[in-house]
Amino acid sequence: xxxxxxxxxxxxxxxxxxxxxxxxxxxxxxxxxxxxxxxxxxxxxxxxxxxxxxxxxxxxxxxxxxxxxxxxxxxxxxxxxxxxxxxxxxxxxxxxxxxxxxxxxxxxxxxxxxxxxxxxxxxxxxxxxxxxxxxxxxxxxxxxxxxxxxxxxxxxxxxxxxxxxxxxxxxxxxxxxxxxxxxxxxxxxxxxxxxxxxxxxxxxxxxxxxxxxxxxxxxxxxxxxxxxxxxxxxxxxxxxxxxxxxxxxxxxxxxxxxxxxxxxxxxxxxxxxxxxxxxxxxxxxxxxxxxxxxxxxx
Amino acid sequence: xxxxxxxxxxxxxxxxxxxxxxxxxxxxxxxxxxxxxxxxxxxxxxxxxxxxxxxxxxxxxxxxxxxxxxxxxxxxxxxxxxxxxxxxxxxxxxxxxxxxxxxxxxxxxxxxxxxxxxxxxxxxxxxxxxxxxxxxxxxxxxxxxxxxxxxxxxxxxxxxxxxxxxxxxxxxxxxxxxxxxxxxxxxxxxxxxxxxxxxxxxxxxxxxxxxxxxxxxxxxxxxxxxxxxxxxxxxxxxxxxxxxxxxxxxxxxxxxxxxxxxxx
Numbered sequence: 001x002x003x004x005x006x007x008x009x010x011x012x013x014x015x016x017x018x019x020x021x022x023x024x025x026x027x028x029x030x031x032x033x034x035x036x037x038x039x040x041x042x043x044x045x046x047x048x049x050x051x052x053x054x055x056x057x058x059x060x061x062x063x064x065x066x067x068x069x070x071x072x073x074x075x076x077x078x079x080x081x082x083x084x085x086x087x088x089x090x091x092x093x094x095x096x097x098x099x100x101x102x103x104x105x106x107x108x109x110x111x112x113x114x115x116x117x118x119x120x121x122x123x124x125x126x127x128x129x130x131x132x133x134x135x136x137x138x139x140x141x142x143x144x145x146x147x148x149x150x151x152x153x154x155x156x157x158x159x160x161x162x163x164x165x166x167x168x169x170x171x172x173x174x175x176x177x178x179x180x181x182x183x184x185x186x187x188x189x190x191x192x193x194x195x196x197x198x199x200x201x202x203x204x205x206x207x208x209x210x211x212x213x214x215x216x217x218x219x220x221x222x223x224x225x226x227x228x229x230x231x232x233x234x235x236x237x238x239x240x241x242x243x244x245x246x247x248x249x250x251x252x253x254x255x256x257x258x259x260x261x262x263x264x265x266x267x268x269x270x271x272x273x274x275x276x277x278x279x280x281x282x283x284x285x286x287x288x289x290x291x292x293x294x295x296x297x298x
Numbered sequence: 299x300x301x302x303x304x305x306x307x308x309x310x311x312x313x314x315x316x317x318x319x320x321x322x323x324x325x326x327x328x329x330x331x332x333x334x335x336x337x338x339x340x341x342x343x344x345x346x347x348x349x350x351x352x353x354x355x356x357x358x359x360x361x362x363x364x365x366x367x368x369x370x371x372x373x374x375x376x377x378x379x380x381x382x383x384x385x386x387x388x389x390x391x392x393x394x395x396x397x398x399x400x401x402x403x404x405x406x407x408x409x410x411x412x413x414x415x416x417x418x419x420x421x422x423x424x425x426x427x428x429x430x431x432x433x434x435x436x437x438x439x440x441x442x443x444x445x446x447x448x449x450x451x452x453x454x455x456x457x458x459x460x461x462x463x464x465x466x467x468x469x470x471x472x473x474x475x476x477x478x479x480x481x482x483x484x485x486x487x488x489x490x491x492x493x494x495x496x497x498x499x500x501x502x503x504x505x506x507x508x509x510x511x512x513x514x515x516x517x518x519x520x521x522x523x524x525x526x527x528x529x530x531x532x533x534x535x536x537x538x539x540x541x542x543x544x545x546x547x548x549x550x551x552x553x554x555x556x557x558x559x560x561x562x
Contacts, residue, residue, distance in 0.1 A: 153413070156413045156414060157414055163392070168393070170384075175404055
């Protein structure tokens with residue numbers, strides 16, 4: 001049981017960065033951005049390829065972040081400059097990225113078990129016994145840095161502009177802000193984080209796989225929604241922390257369900273999709289109820 | 299000074315649904331003019347404002363503000379000169395940001411957004427005292443999300459945001475039409491207070507003829523994408539609703555069957 005818990009926490013922390021990226025597109029920008037599926041794998045592909053070519057893991061991770069932001073930029077340009085609907089723009093990027101990821105990797109799977117990774121570095125540095133323990137430390141550090149940077153960023157002039165764009169892009173233009181730029185920047189930020197998550201997860205898994213990103217958006221959404229259930233009153237720092245906890249809880253649910261022997265690992269994607277659909281429906285019900293109450297008050 | 303020359307806009311050109319929304323329109327608006335705009339449905343009032351603000355591109359003609367040609371500029375660039383309040387109270391503000399955060403967005407209209415703090419503590423004080431001076435009951439709620447405000451409060455806030463940085467031109471597109479009569483009157487009162495205090499050059503579309511006569515120093519009436527009446531100063535001050543109806547008949551050569559075509 002303790003082993004399951006530790007494994008859930010370590011995985012949850014590394015996948016939480018993905019969920020935070022999804023939160024930025026889905027909740028802040030109000031875009032369902034499918035680029036995530038491709039950029040998560042992209043992060044893993046870039047990071048793993050760099051590591052097996054003897055590039056220090058920390059630099060490999062930064063390369064993944066830059067690659068992710070470029071993927072977000074492509075989606076943003078497709079959406080704003082070519083006026084392709086955001087959902088379709090994301091699908092186009094995702095599809096294109098599948099080939100790009102294969103090109104980067106050269107094959108469908110890159111094993112990392114013979115290479116130095118961030119996890120082995122941390123393990124050696126702190127004399128830890130297991131990769132998992134190193135993953136927890138790495139996950140905590142990265143989550144804290146990401147949350148601090150995002151809280152700072154979304155309280156800057158440019159950060160406000162991005163939040164307002166997701167809310168009301170007509171208002172943002174009336175106040176002299178180029179909404180194309182804010183949308184592209186938001187998508188770049190989100191996909192940079194998602195690629196970072198992909199880069200960390202591949203080091204945890206010990207390999208990068210071209211299929212790694214399948215279902216990433218739903219897994220991220222599940223964490224976001226669980227986080228929202230935990231922290232109902234949301235300021236940014238609370239909702240971001242909620243997502244991290246949501247991601248851990250999601251991993252815990254997955255571990256328990258798989259260990260129960262009723263659901264096989266192959267059924268997990270279906271199981272997650274059903275959970276997210278149910279949670280979104282419940283959230284909508286809740287919203288309707290609130291609106292009804294509000295009408296009565298009016 | 300705003301100068302519009304030979305402005306034209308046709309929607310769905312060369313189709314059966316072709317609509318000449320604005321036809322060869324010319325007008326010069328002097329600094330400090332407070333113009334009320336009236337006209338029936340489809341007269342081109344909103345289209346005119348949208349062409350000025352850049353929400354839709356024009357087909358022909360030029361628009362200059364203080365000798366700067368803005369006709370080819372993007373909407374967000376023109377925002378440096380133009381303050382706007384829309385008909386829908388939801389349009390002018392951001393629901394997920396607080397009152398003070400919304401004001402801070404408006405405070406930087408026409409400026410580049412940087413990675414500096416979005417809301418400084420001096421600004422917070424400034425906005426609080428500004429709201430206090432307007433008696434909207436908002437000064438105690440500066441950090442509440444705007445989504446919690448009523449339509450009238452949001453519209454008042456939008457008005458404040460549109461004028462926080464003095465605009466060379468203020469565009470009001472039936473900004474009280476979606477409010478109940480009492481709230482509408484309050485927002486109109488606030489409008490005149492701000493416009494008169496800062497001597498703002500203003501274009502206000504209204505569907506209410508009495509308001510069109512009561513407010514402003516100049517009145518224009520539009521029909522079929524043209525300005526068919528342009529009255530200002532003394533002449534406008536003496537005008538009554540009946541005069542307006544007669545002038546409309548003279549201008550169009552038609553009899554006004556009912557006043558709805560003017561009011562709506």
